[in-house]
Amino acid sequence: MAVRGAFLPRAVCRQFVHAFLKGDRYRNAYNLNLLPLASSSALRKTFSTTPLSASRNIGNDSKGYTTSFALFEGLWEAGRTACFVNVGSDHPSVIEAIVKAKRERPDRWPKIITCPSEITAISMADGYARVTGRPQAVIVHVDVGTQALGQGIHNASNGRVPVFIFAVSDPLNQQIPVSFFVAHGRWKVDSYTAVTQLVDYIKSDVSITSALKDSKYATRGAARVAVHEARVGEIVSIPRLEDGERLDPLKIIARGLDDSDRPRSWINCGGTGIGWSNGAVLGVKMALADLERDEDRKPSLVCQVVGDGSFMCAAPSSALWVASKYEIPVLTVVLNNGGWKAPRNSTQLVYPQGLNTTASDDEINTSFRPTPNYAALAEAAAGLNVGWENTLDDSGSWIKGLRVETVGEFREALQLANLRVAQEGKGMLIEVSM
Known part of the structure; x- marks a missing residue:
């Protein structure tokens, strides 16, 4: 099974996979530490986990312990309590892991929510994270299943909402081409780091800080507030309709x-x-x-x-x-x-x-x-x-x-x-x- 990490926590998703692959066919205890991947104190707190006990050995329970099972297990141990899924023919290992967990450890496993539509899945994860600040997991098909997430990724990205997205496929059933685009350079940065760099640059540039002290900016801000308050006042002043009138x-x-x-x-x-x-x-x-x-x-x-x-x-x-x-x-x-x-x-x-x-x-x-x-x-x-x-x-x-x-x-x-x-x-x- 191939697992691809997408969207905000790509590095986290990759570390999930690498941590699993380092094990002896996933039969030995593993220690997943997400702290080095976090770029802010808030993220460090969100993604911190309690290391597994060194004495834990699953070698005698290797039957059915697949990458899919390890993935779900890692999500649970990282504090993820819900997983919004759109499963199908690409997901035999995922389905098997879900069944195994429901029978063997139903109280120590993310709640699996079946979503017939990918947009429902990612929007539910989005809404959950907006309230709690804790990203949840979404599992979809590769190719068109991932493409169907497009507007959901757009919404989460614009709202700066963290979501785990896993596009899962069975490499035995399909050949997935790997595309490579030539580039002069490649950089990766999270939103917190980008904003911090911008703020630091603005503070360090005397010409910018001096310009921002110009009274015209305060005047513009006050004007926007006045326009907003006037508009709210207009809406609130709209007379109430009678019971028999149609709504608008x-x-x-x-x-x-x-x-x-x-x-x-x-x-x-x-x-x-x-x-x-x-x-x-x-x-x-x-x-x-x-x-x-x-x-x-x-x-x-x-x-x-x-x-x-x-x-x-x-x-x-x-x-x-x-x-x-x-x-x-x-x-x-x-x-x-x-x-x-x-x-x-x-x-x-x-x-x-x-x-x-x-x-x-x-x-x-x-x-x-x-x-x-x-x-x-x-x-x-x-x-x-x-x-x-x-x-x-x-x-x-x-x-x-x-x-x-x-x-x-x-x-x-x-x-x-x-x-x-x-x-x-x-x-x-x-x-x-x-």
Whole structure:
């Protein structure tokens, strides 16, 4: 089996593999020390491990002790508690190791979360790490499986979120070409080192430090703050709609601003890979549940607010199925305006007098009409009978889907969500037609 490390902790992944390969076919005890690979005190603390006992000998238990088993074992001993996987025909050794561990040491093994979509897997790991600061593992196929992680890697990279990614294959079944690109030089650096170097350089350059003292920069900063505060004031001042009126996205956001100044109450990916929240909300909820259990705190209600375009773009049925299978209770609010609107906005900025100004959504290929029944999708993805009446009938169903159009219907649905998600610990999706 070949294991390739990708993204932030590449050196860590390589040391995993090298540590395993140094053993006598993985039959002897090994000592994995990640401290030399960390470039900051925070990372040293994150990746530090307790060395294995010198007396530990697995030579008599070598049957089934493969590179895959050693990889998972190393992850667990390094403090990684979850592994989000998309397994298949490339992963016989991985599957075997998972089965072996579940039978022999289920309480000393990362929790394996099956993700039918790669984007769900990496987004869940991303969301978990954003809450805890502890990177978790993602295992996918090589080639197209790894490529499917693209926007997830982009989101994590822009958000500076650490994630372990392993692209796994069986070299007996396929020949993987190794490409080499000629370069004048090669350098590797982590974000912390890069930022430190930039800050040190700026501090040491008198011309830069002198320029930064110019009052115009303080004036610009104050102007930006004023513009932001004015915009927030405009949104908050929007009059409340009556119960019978139809909803629109801006007024939904305005109602949520009262709580938005609480630290970490509003999490955004920071990248442009849409659909991030489908999986990230599950990772956030998992992480909060772990923290709340350890600190004996009341469970938090975690809500995902997502447009229908983003929701459709990132394997929604996969994320909903994972939520149901592993009973991760979250509230999802899908704002259904019939498709993508951002492409039209950007096109109009570039071509304000262009044909797009009179074109329909179908003409510019951004329409989702006729729109899916997202409420029914939630229940279908969880393997349940379809039904979207605004009641709590069929309380045995783990995910409930509701469809609303007016303020009054939305308010009623939120009351049901508070009961179902926050108190009963079950999932719910509310589709808001706009």
